[in-house]
Structure formats: structure tokens, C-alpha cells
Amino acid sequence: MPVPVATRDGVDREFYEGVKRHQLVVQRCGKCGTFQFPAEWICYKCHTMEPGWERVSGRGRIYSWERVWHPAHPALKGSCPYLVVVVELSDAGNIRMVGNLLGNPMQEVKIDAEVEAVFEDREGGTLVQWQLAAARA
Amino acid sequence: MSEFTVKDKAAIVGLGETKYYKRGGAPVSEFRLALEAILRACDDAGIGPTDIDGIASYSNDRNDSVRVATALGLPELRLSTMFWGGGGGGGSGAIGNAAAAIAAGYANCVVVYRALAQGQFGRFGQTPALNTISGPPAYTWPYGMSTPAQWIALRTRRFMHEHHVTQDAIAAIALACYHHAQFNPRAVMYGRPLTRQMYDESRWIVEPFHLYDCCMENDGAAAVILTTPERARDMRQRPAWIMAAAQGSDFRQGAGAENNPDYGSSNFKTLAPRLYAMAGIEAKDVDVAQVYENFTGAVMTSLVEHGFCTPDQVMEFCTVENLTWPNGRLPLNTSGGNLAECYMHGLELIIEAARQVRGTSTCQVKDAEISMVVSGPMVAPVSDLILHR
Numbered sequence: 001m002p003v004p005v006a007t008r009d010g011v012d013r014e015f016y017e018g019v020k021r022h023q024l025v026v027q028r029c030g031k032c033g034t035f036q037f038p039a040e041w042i043c044y045k046c047h048t049m050e051p052g053w054e055r056v057s058g059r060g061r062i063y064s065w066e067r068v069w070h071p072a073h074p075a076l077k078g079s080c081p082y083l084v085v086v087v088e089l090s091d092a093g094n095i096r097m098v099g100n101l102l103g104n105p106m107q108e109v110k111i112d113a114e115v116e117a118v119f120e121d122r123e124g125g126t127l128v129q130w131q132l133a134a135a136r137a
Numbered sequence: 138m139s140e141f142t143v144k145d146k147a148a149i150v151g152l153g154e155t156k157y158y159k160r161g162g163a164p165v166s167e168f169r170l171a172l173e174a175i176l177r178a179c180d181d182a183g184i185g186p187t188d189i190d191g192i193a194s195y196s197n198d199r200n201d202s203v204r205v206a207t208a209l210g211l212p213e214l215r216l217s218t219m220f221w222g223g224g225g226g227g228g229s230g231a232i233g234n235a236a237a238a239i240a241a242g243y244a245n246c247v248v249v250y251r252a253l254a255q256g257q258f259g260r261f262g263q264t265p266a267l268n269t270i271s272g273p274p275a276y277t278w279p280y281g282m283s284t285p286a287q288w289i290a291l292r293t294r295r296f297m298h299e300h301h302v303t304q305d306a307i308a309a310i311a312l313a314c315y316h317h318a319q320f321n322p323r324a325v326m327y328g329r330p331l332t333r334q335m336y337d338e339s340r341w342i343v344e345p346f347h348l349y350d351c352c353m354e355n356d357g358a359a360a361v362i363l364t365t366p367e368r369a370r371d372m373r374q375r376p377a378w379i380m381a382a383a384q385g386s387d388f389r390q391g392a393g394a395e396n397n398p399d400y401g402s403s404n405f406k407t408l409a410p411r412l413y414a415m416a417g418i419e420a421k422d423v424d425v426a427q428v429y430e431n432f433t434g435a436v437m438t439s440l441v442e443h444g445f446c447t448p449d450q451v452m453e454f455c456t457v458e459n460l461t462w463p464n465g466r467l468p469l470n471t472s473g474g475n476l477a478e479c480y481m482h483g484l485e486l487i488i489e490a491a492r493q494v495r496g497t498s499t500c501q502v503k504d505a506e507i508s509m510v511v512s513g514p515m516v517a518p519v520s521d522l523i524l525h526r
Binding site (some may be wrong): 069096 | 273276278343
């Protein structure tokens with residue numbers, strides 16, 4: 001699968017520098033406090049340009065999920081089924097991130113289950129994945 | 138709402154379609170398919186191709202308006218307009234733009250076309266092989282979440298969770314579309330009826346979508362001709378009058394990485410009230426509806442957002458009985474639609490809506506007066522159209 005990299009115009013550079021250090025750094029407006037993801041040049045709420053960045057905990061809850069059976073990319077043949085989750089970051093204004101839920105792809109997934117970010121280094125970039133908070137304890 | 142609207146200021150007078158093929162089945166080039174559909178629509182309307190003075194399309198159709206105008210030798214191109222955004226969101230929008238241009242006097246005779254040969258170009262259901270990716274897709278593709286089926290499944294799951302909806306509701310939508318295709322010899326799935334058992338036993342594409350919850354991938358082309366009220370009255374066919382057209386998107390529905398705030402929405406919450414106000418009707422007045430099925434889940438939420446039922450009534454409303462011709466409360470996708478007639482990016486749904494007003498559908502709703510089209514659920518922007526007799 002393609003490796004995620006920063007856009008050429010630099011709008012999301014801080015996010016990618018963060019994940020390289022295994023930290024979740026997302027946009028937060030220094031003026032009005034609004035979180036936004038993915039990054040944009042302007043705060044949608046108060047229209048401050050280049051709104052600023054903040055490190056967040058990487059803890060969240062499963063907001064939605066799916067089990068993918070059909071490979072839509074040649075690299076995924078042999079990897080199905082796999083789990084995709086949408087995670088809401090409760091301490092970051094409920095912005096959402098998409099990733100894979102680690103572990104058994106046939107596990108029962110529950111909306112609202114608590115998860116935390118896990119950083120997975122690949123050649124050329126780093127992925128942000130999710131594991132059940134209970135799995136670590 | 139402005140008192141000046143497109144209501145009754147333009148009409149659909151010509152319908153043209155090529156044969157519809159399975160993906161890769163078209164024996165000729167995509168551009169030639171576009172030309173064939175346009176010629177058939179002209180013939181249906183009883184005009185010559187050089188009567189066309191405007192072109193509108195959507196979803197970045199590859200068949201450039203200037204190439205079409207040049208190929209057809211149009212003496213005077215007065216309108217060339219493209220509705221922004223991908224997927225089927227712009228189908229009704231392109232018709233609305235054509236109607237607005239006619240009402241404003243920009244053009245007198247506008248063709249809206251869509252040609253697709255997914256066998257000759259990239260497939261919507263497959264993701265290109267790349268080494269790196271940036272921008273909003275970089276937050277989803279590397280995790281194997283890259284296709285419309287995959288993002289609409291996530292949104293459908295959330296809606297089903299919030300409103301206690303089961304597989305029965307979306308299965309009913311697939312079964313209704315396949316039922317109607319069995320009366321339509323043009324449909325790719327004509328002669329291939331679907332049962333609930335077949336649906337349940339079909340493979341998962343991405344839970345909660347089985348194979349039959351997903352649109353097909355096809356080759357073909359379709360075209361629609363609109364003109365002024367004065368001309369429409371003297372054409373070969375009964376006009377399908379524009380009763381209302383609307384386009385747009387709700388608050389931050391285009392946010393990347395699944396950050397649209399109203400997550401399980403089909404994106405019609407601000408649009409539908411505007412549409413009904415222009416038409417001067419309510420949901421209960423609609424006789425027949427064509428709702429774009431990229432995936433059944435988005436049809437379900439569209440029915441809710443257009444007022445046919447509340448979120449908590451989905452299980453009672455979305456039944457095969459309610460959604461099928463001839464006796465259902467709201468016959469849905471009466472030609473088979475994207476699931477079972479042809480995935481012509483929803484232009485075939487607009488053609489079917491016009492047929493219902495003409496009285497020529499293969500699942501003709503008796504005395505259909507008001508015929509609705511919903512274009513592009515769960516994408517941004519989206520659009521709608523209401524036609525009347």
C-alpha cells in the first residue's frame with residue numbers, strides 16, 4: 001500500500017513530523033481553540049490563518065468500523081479480511097482518524113470501545129494504527 | 138427563497154442511451170458512445186444535433202464539451218458547464234444547470250451527457266498502485282480504506298448503530314432494484330432475478346455490504362436534452378417539466394478522513410427542504426423516486442433525509458413491499474437503477490424519471506405526476522431534481 005507523506009504545499013508538515021517521533025500532533029487554533037483534521041491553512045471556525053498545532057494523547061473511542069473482504073488494491077490480495085475503524089479522539093475536540101484495528105480481524109468490534117494510537121514504521125513513512133485500550137492493560 | 142426559480146422554465150424533451158454493457162464490454166470508444174447517446178436523444182426529441190447550443194455534464198466527464206461541439210459541427214456553443222465533484226453527485230445538478238441556463242437565456246437547447254467506459258479507463262472500485270500518497274487520502278488509503286464502498290459502509294454502519302437498523306432494510310433496497318430490472322429488457326441484470334437467499338449468501342464486499350448492495354461497473358453513455366417551454370410544447374414527446382432542482386452540501390460534509398460532523402448523513406439535510414419549497418410539494422406528493430445507489434446504505438439515509446420516513450421508521454418503511462412497483466408506497470428505481478439496470482453514473486435514473494412522466498416506463502406508475510431524482514448520496518456536493526407532467 002502507498003506510504004503516507006506530507007503534501008508539497010506544507011499544510012500538514014507538523015503532523016508528519018510528529019508521527020515520525022511517534023507523537024500525535026494535530027491542528028488546533030491558537031485563537032479559538034478549535035481542533036481540525038486533516039489540516040487546512042485556515043481555521044474553519046474563526047478564520048485564523050495557520051491556526052497552530054498541539055500534541056494530543058492518542059486515546060479515543062471507536063466511532064464506526066468495517067470488516068473489508070474484497071481487496072480494492074493489488075497489495076491487499078491475501079490480506080483480507082481486515083478491520084478499518086473510525087476513531088473519535090475524545091481529548092482533541094472529537095476529531096476523527098481512520099486506521100486499522102490491530103489483532104484478530106474476526107474479533108467482535110464494539111462502537112464506543114476505547115482504543116489508543118500505535119505507531120507503525122514503514123519504509124518511507126509511519127502509519128497510525130489503533131489497539132484496544134484493554135489489550136495493553 | 139427567491140421568487141424566480143427554474144420551475145416550469147425548462148423541460149426534458151429528449152432521451153438517449155446506448156446499449157448498456159458490462160465493464161469492458163463496449164465494442165467502441167467512450168467518446169463514440171457519448172456521440173451515439175447524443176444522436177439518439179436528438180432523434181427522440183425530433184431535433185437535429187446542430188440545434189444544440191449548450192452542453193452540461195458532471196463528475197469530470199472525459200468527453201470534453203468542445204470536442205463534442207466540434208465533432209457535431211455546432212454552429213454556436215452558448216453554454217459549456219461542468220458540475221464540480223465526483224461520483225454521481227452532479228447528475229441532477231447538471232440538469233439543474235442546464236435548466237438555469239435556459240431560464241436565464243444563455244442557451245435554448247442544452248444536452249447533458251455522461252459516457253463511461255470503465256473497461257477502457259480506471260475502475261471506480263479499484264485503487265491505483267502508488268508508492269506514496271499525500272493530502273486527505275493519505276489518512277485513509279494506507280489503511281485499506283480507499284474506495285466508495287469502504288467509506289459508505291463506515292457511514293452506513295454508524296447510522297444503523299444509532300437507529301437500530303438491521304440488514305433487512307438495505308437488503309430490501311437491493312431486492313427492489315433487481316425486481317424492477319426484471320421488467321426492463323435494457324437492464325444488464327434483466328433475466329437475473331435476485332432472492333433474499335441469494336443476497337444473504339453472496340460474498341461480503343465490506344460489511345455491512347454484500348455484493349448486491351453495491352452498484353455495478355459498466356460501459357455505455359446516456360444523454361438528455363432540455364429546451365425552453367415554447368419549444369418543448371411542439372416537440373415529438375410529452376415534455377417532462379422541471380418542477381424543482383437543487384444542489385449543494387451541508388456543513389463541512391467534504392471534510393477529509395471521515396471528519397464530516399453529521400457522519401451518517403447522505404448530505405441532503407439543507408438541500409431537501411429547499412427542493413420541496415421550490416416545487417411547492419411535500420414528500421407525500423412524490424409518486425415515484427429514483428435514488429442514486431452507489432450503495433444501498435446511502436439510499437436508505439437519502440429516503441430519510443427527503444422525508445419519506447424518520448430515522449426510527451426505517452425498518453417499517455424500507456421493505457420490498459413498500460419500494461416495489463406496482464403497489465408499493467414509493468416505487469424506487471423503477472428501471473433497476475445503478476444496481477441492476479446500468480451504472481451510467483445516475484443519468485439513467487434521470488432518464489427513467491422522465492419516462493415515468495411520459496408514461497413509458499417498463500414499471501410505469503399509474504398516472505405518475507411527480508417524479509423525483511436523488512443524485513449522489515454520501516458524497517459532496519450532491520443534487521436533486523423533481524420533474525412533473
